[in-house]
Amino acid sequence: MVTATLTSKGQITIPKSVRTSLHLHPGDRIAFVVHGDSQATLKPITKSVDEVFGKLHSPSQRRVTVREMNEAVASKIRGRRQ
Numbered sequence: 460m461v462t463a464t465l466t467s468k469g470q471i472t473i474p475k476s477v478r479t480s481l482h483l484h485p486g487d488r489i490a491f492v493v494h495g496d497s498q499a500t501l502k503p504i505t506k507s508v509d510e511v512f513g514k515l516h517s518p519s520q521r522r523v524t525v526r527e528m529n530e531a532v533a534s535k536i537r538g539r540r541q
Contacts, residue, residue, distance in 0.1 A: 473501075 463471040488504040
């Protein structure tokens, strides 16, 4: 179990192993979901569509069909099962 210490100002530092596992980077937002009186879950908040729109586009990238995408996904899934 990884732990962190709460400061007198109510702040914590998320341990590096947790940041790495959750793919957290400076500026990322995090939600705390409280369960009852004694538990909470830390959950990274995904970026909005507006923040990532156009980030994957590359003029040199060839276009692929939906069928090609589906085949690629199916192939990847088959590879994981073996």
